[in-house]
Amino acid sequence: MLKANNISKSYNDLQVLKNVELDLMNNEVVSIVGASGAGKSTLLHILGTLDKPDAGSLTINGYDVVALSANKLAKFRNSQLGFVFQFHNLLPEFSAIENVCLPGFISGKPDAEVKSRGKELLEILGIGARANHRPSELSGGEQQRVAVARALINDPNIVFADEPSGNLDSKNAEQLHKLFFDLRDQFKKTFVIVTHNEELAELSDRKVEIKDGSILYA
Template sequence: MAVQVDNLHKTYKVGEGILNALAGISFKINRGEVVAVVGESGSGKSTLLHILGTLDSPSSGKILIDGKNPFEKRDKSVSTFRNLHIGFVFQHNNLLPEFNALENTMMPGLIAGFPEKTVKEKAKILLKKVGLTKRELHFPSQLSGGEQQRVAIARSLINDPILLLADEPSGNLDSKNASHIHELFQEINQSLKSTVLVVTHNKEFAASLPRRIRLRDGHILSDEQNS
């Protein structure tokens, strides 16, 4: 089991009232699954992703990633757990402009303290996997939007994460590049057996994935799998 979510609640104080962003949701994701999380704006998708990524903490309930509860650790340990075990791909790729594609890909591995030679070799392999071998010494400003997002995907995989989280990964791309990114996620899942959770508004992309969790007002409206 890669992910287990039990009775997860997240509330925010808004003025004099309380907003229930997540209202007691539960589900499990097996290792190697690819799951889309869909729903209208305000349904709780981003809140769920941020908690699974340990960028935010639950109000109550529990999450387990690879059988471990990251919130039982101290703040520093939570950040270490995040870097070692969770990969992120955001709508805005957040590449560091002063570093080239290879260096950006290496960054989480270097932060984790792995040997530079090992990290560099692995980064080269990942950039080859996303089709950027000839662009590895280019800086973000020299790459197209689709190429930048491919670097971000390679970077997210450098530490062999238990869980890869993607938040609207093709939201800033034209339809052609978006289609390439969608295909790349499925290729990565098949070749690396990565567990992937994708928040997306793209109906075609969501429909192409084997499982869809639909949220509404902080509740799970449906949890469907392709037959």
């Protein structure tokens, strides 16, 4: 599904990633772990096409994404990849359902189809009754579930999550972790999660550890 070969990335004189090699398969939860500054988030952003490597190749579902133009890459990202971040990144002026539906609207799908799918996802995630509430009216756990629904709205192959439970209390973090595995089983998605949470990392199908910009094991 995803193949990264000899990925390297530097910022000025600091080399953050060094010849990283990684393959991702269908229907697995992969945790990326390591100390702060090891290169975890940089790798996630490159795998998710949010940043480009200085060297190396990245193939996702047969597409050489490094070679795609900016416009084609944006369309590819919108249709095939989903993202969940630590601080939710929900638009405060929009309701939960409106936040969930935004990527679907951007993709050009019919509004009715997108809204129907958005409502369905919120129901599956247990917050259907909160669909018309704005983010400020939701708990942290509820906001993160809205972010997960948004990541799934376009039926992506891979969902990338950067410290998704880092801003949650232990109970909501545990529930979110369980949710990822339930969604893997229900929707047959691959989840790639940068985390400092050892419990989540140990539960994952695979744990990828990075140290000083290199993968120790995968």
